[in-house]
Each structure stands twice: as structure tokens, then as C-alpha cells.
Amino acid sequence: MNIAFIAHDKKKDEMVKLTTAYKEIIKDHQIFATGTTGQRIIDATGLEVHRFKSGPLGGDQQIGAYVSDNKIDLVIFLRDPLTAQPHEPDISALLRLCDVYEIPLATNLGTSEVLLRGLGNGFIEWRKTQREVQLKELQEFE
Numbered sequence: 004m005n006i007a008f009i010a011h012d013k014k015k016d017e018m019v020k021l022t023t024a025y026k027e028i029i030k031d032h033q034i035f036a037t038g039t040t041g042q043r044i045i046d047a048t049g050l051e052v053h054r055f056k057s058g059p060l061g062g063d064q065q066i067g068a069y070v071s072d073n074k075i076d077l078v079i080f081l082r083d084p085l086t087a088q089p090h091e092p093d094i095s096a097l098l099r100l101c102d103v104y105e106i107p108l109a110t111n112l113g114t115s116e117v118l119l120r121g122l123g124n125g126f127i128e129w130r131k132t133q134r135e136v137q138l139k140e141l142q143e144f145e
């Protein structure tokens with residue numbers, strides 16, 4: 004599975020704790036992240052991470068583009084609900100695309116734990132079928 008991890012500044016310590024705690028589960032998957040979040044995950048876990056640009060510089064949009072290309076199966080986005088973000092429109096756009104494409108999305112630590120445990124127990128496997136169906140549809144369209 005391809006998992007995207009994103010955390011706002013005040014949530015980055017939580018993200019480090021989360022990815023460290025669930026390293027045994029996430030190590031078997033491809034990890035994508037916005038720039039600074041990705042670096043924190045690399046430093047803390049040593050896992051391989053595909054880093055996009057930093058969020059305010061377009062990272063959320065890059066992940067959104069991957070979502071719309073059916074390349075992301077799960078999004079863990081630890082948002083800071085108490086601080087205004089200069090790139091709020093990008094954040095809303097990413098959340099919207101997750102809903103458009105029915106991508107499992109966690110925006111807080113509690114839901115993140117549920118989704119990562121679900122991932123470990125195979126509950127996200129349906130995404131593989133979803134990807135194959137969509138690929139077939141695209142091929143028929145071309």
C-alpha cells in the first residue's frame with residue numbers, strides 16, 4: 004500500500020511517536036510525506052520515505068495529484084485545528100480529493116491508530132481491487 008503522512012508543525016512530535024510506534028506495520032508499505040514531516044519520519048524511524056515539497060510550498064497539492072491518480076491508498080494527516088495555515092486552500096483541496104476518491108483518511112491521532120491497526124490486519128486490502136478496477140476502466144477509456 005502507498006501511505007501518505009502529513010503533519011502540521013505542532014503535530015510533528017505526535018507524528019514521530021505514531022510512526023515509531025507503528026513502524027512494524029508501516030515498514031512493509033511505501034511511505035510518502037510532505038517535506039518536513041518526511042524528514043522527521045526518516046530521522047526517527049530510518050524508514051525509506053518519498054518526500055514531496057513542504058506543505059506551504061505545494062506538498063499537499065502534490066499528494067492530492069497522487070490521490071487523483073489512484074496512487075495513494077491511505078492518508079494520515081495530523082492537522083492542527085488551532086493554528087491558521089497560509090495554505091489552507093491546498094489542505095481543503097487534499098481532504099476533498101480523499102473524499103472524491105474514497106481514500107481512507109485520518110486527521111487526528113485517534114483515527115490514525117484505528118487506520119494503522121486496520122492496515123496491519125488487512126482491512127485496507129480492498130484498495131488493491133479498487134486500483135485494478137480503476138486501471139481497467141482507464142484502459143477501456145483510452
Ligand SMILES: O=C(CO)COP(=O)(O)O
Nearest residue numbers: 037038039040057058059
Ligand atoms: O504544511 C503541511 C501540510 O499542510 C506539512 O508540510 P511539512 O511536512 O513540510 O511541514
